[in-house]
Amino acid sequence: MLDLHCHILPGVDDGASTLAESLAMAKEAEQQGITCIVATPHHKNGAYENTKADILASVEHLNEELKKADVNVDILPGQEIRVYGELLEDYEKGELLTIAGTSPYLFIEFPSSTVPHYTEQLFYDIQMKGILPVIVHPERNSEFIQKPDRLYSLVKNGAATQVTAASYIGKFGRKIQHFTEQLIEANLAHLLASDAHNTSSRSFKMVEAYTRLANKLGDDHVFYFQENAKLLVSGEHLHKEPPEKIHKKKKLLGIF
Secondary structure, eight states: OEEEEEOOSTTSSSSOOSHHHHHHHHHHHHHTTOOEEEEOOEESSSSOOOOHHHHHHHHHHHHHHHHHTTOOOEEEEOOEEEOOTTHHHHHHTTOOOOGGGTSSEEEEEOOSSOOOTTHHHHHHHHHHTTOEEEEEOGGGOHHHHHOHHHHHHHHHTTOEEEEEHHHHTTTTOHHHHHHHHHHHHTTOOOEEEOOBOOSSTTOOOHHHHHHHHHHHHOHHHHHHHHHHHHHHHHTOOOOOOOOOOOOOOOOOOOOO
């Protein structure tokens, strides 16, 4: 099993703070059947900056330590980039890192409550350069929840999305769980990953998510997400079904 989104690198963001914690996370991942993890430290989110060169060095060191500890999990480089206006310029400067460092897929995070007004133009511009944007955890963005057509439009115009295992099993509350289910059923979710930060409060939950997915929607959906994870890492085209709009129920107004 592949995990595409994980804060396993030690001491670089709000994930693992020490090498010991990184090793503990990798051991837990191995127990869950995860054989490969893409390390995606935060970048440009107002608290952390992790450039391409720093991430590549940290990934190399962690892989060496995992071998010493006899933990059979491979770490690939990645980056969780907070959306910002100069993103394309910094990519061209060599500061930004696609998934695995070789694919065209770039993980992009939005603020929890908004989607910047320039997003459509930015996504168009980066796609014209051959970069494919992947929106991470859209189910936890309140603007997408209130205005799902904004996400539909971005997906229809070429973006992919990655939902979080913990969201799907209800760890962020029923509202976010319900929206995650809607995204999956409307073909607005293409990838499933852990966004794990530690082994306690925010662990992997991948087995639980895939088990729930199989029980609710069948093994085909499990295969879809797992196959797309492999395609993304290898830089191939993702499987995508035509997206559908999510129709929000209108509130009834009564006059009393």
